[in-house]
Amino acid sequence: MYLSNNNHSMTDLSFSPSSSIFEQREALLEEWTPDELVGRDDELQRYHAALQPVINNESPSNIFLYGKSGVGKTAATRYLLQTLKRDAADVDNLDLHTVEINCDGLNSSYQAAVALVNELRDPATQISNTGYPQASVYQFLFEELDAISGTVLIVLDEVDHIRDDSLLYKLPRARSNGDVTQAKLGVIGISNDLDFRNQLSSKVRSSLCEKEVSFSAYDAQELQLVLEQREQVAFKPDILDDGVVQMCAAYGAKDSGDARQALDLLLEAGDLARERNDELVTEAHVSEARKRLQTDQVVEGIRNYSNHGQFVLYALTILAEEDETPARTKDILRAYERVATENAMDPVSLRSVRDYLGELDQLGIISSTEFNRGKGGGKYKEHELEQSVSSVKTGLSEILDATP
DNA sequence: TTTCCACAGGAATAAAGGGCGA
């Protein structure tokens, strides 16, 4: 494509600052930390109690936070640690440090340990993600922690992404095992997976989950408090139509009690109004924003999915178009083998297709139901698309364009 | 109560790929 100077009429794509309805749009973004956390009083109280030993300069407890995504676990952690650091400055002989990593994208204890080392080291001496024996990486980590000394709180956000528990076993025991002598360590594990705690081996569970704080989903009233707090900072006065905040809160509470989702919805509705130069954000904007967000999520999720996974989904999409869904795993396998072969790919095995279908189900792109027809029919699963064929196809556009 | 079906999914293992130190 090139830019030309001809006279063909075309859409005006020049940029100019539009009259904004936003005062401080960032206040609707996830990373914005409010001065006060609303709607989480019970949780904050229990969390606060669990952190109390730190300020008494005792060995910190290991704390495990669990609750669905977007219910304020990370925000509460940031908020309380900020407060704790501030108060710790006034306590004699208390030297408090915090390290926070997000374990999203880190599949193993090894990778998480590397991430921690790199978080603690300066950019010049960072280590790479592979190549070192596991013992060396732990050695680096303990050396860095000892070098800090004092009390060190290690926050492992989305800790359920780590598939093995060797790091979760080692960290809480580092001091008693003599791996660390100077620093007093406390581990704060944060998990979205409610079942993660039960999957841990009992040794790990007893040490990591010394103190537990569960975060319940926000109900509509609590979400409304959160949204109102952000709205006042984010938007200019009297920009939101009556009922907009309530509507976002109601959708948020209905979907999953996820504040992040409700905030995204309000942000998208605001963006939509701004795009159209509307002076007010209305309920109609919210409805449309909701549709847009749902499609975007699906399309993005599919685009980033592995090649074979996309072909498995494509096979199911074809069956859906032929009105043959819900379809059993073996039927999807046949359709998948056909499209993979047509595209000059070696199809993966039935076992792998099962794994892909399981992942797609978890992503909410398809839904799977188990059936049991007893002695004659046995037990099996049926799958169907959970999203519209058109949005799935948009996500699959890369492989569809290449399909002969 | 026992049997049986049609899988689902866990466990073990292999292959390929990539960074590191010697």
Added chain:
DNA sequence: TCGCCCTTTATTCCTGTGGAAA
């Protein structure tokens, strides 16, 4: 360059599951 150590993705094998039918 080579061997080591890790990752990711795949395969094979096999046990577990649970409700209808016998």
